Amino acid sequence: MKLSKDEAKLIAKKGIEIRKELQLPGRKKRSSNKSSIQK
Numbered sequence: 001m002k003l004s005k006d007e008a009k010l011i012a013k014k015g016i017e018i019r020k021e022l023q024l025p026g027r028k029k030r031s032s033n034k035s036s037i038q039k
Contacts, residue, residue: 003011
């Protein structure tokens with residue numbers, strides 16, 4: 001698939017936003033799992 005520079009930039013921005021959204025809840029879940037294991 002060939003993308004124009006503008007399309008590539010838009011896709012990159014969407015990918016970064018999705019990563020940020022996934023990372024935040026992922027970190028919270030990991031920390032909660034660690035605390036539950038310690039208890």
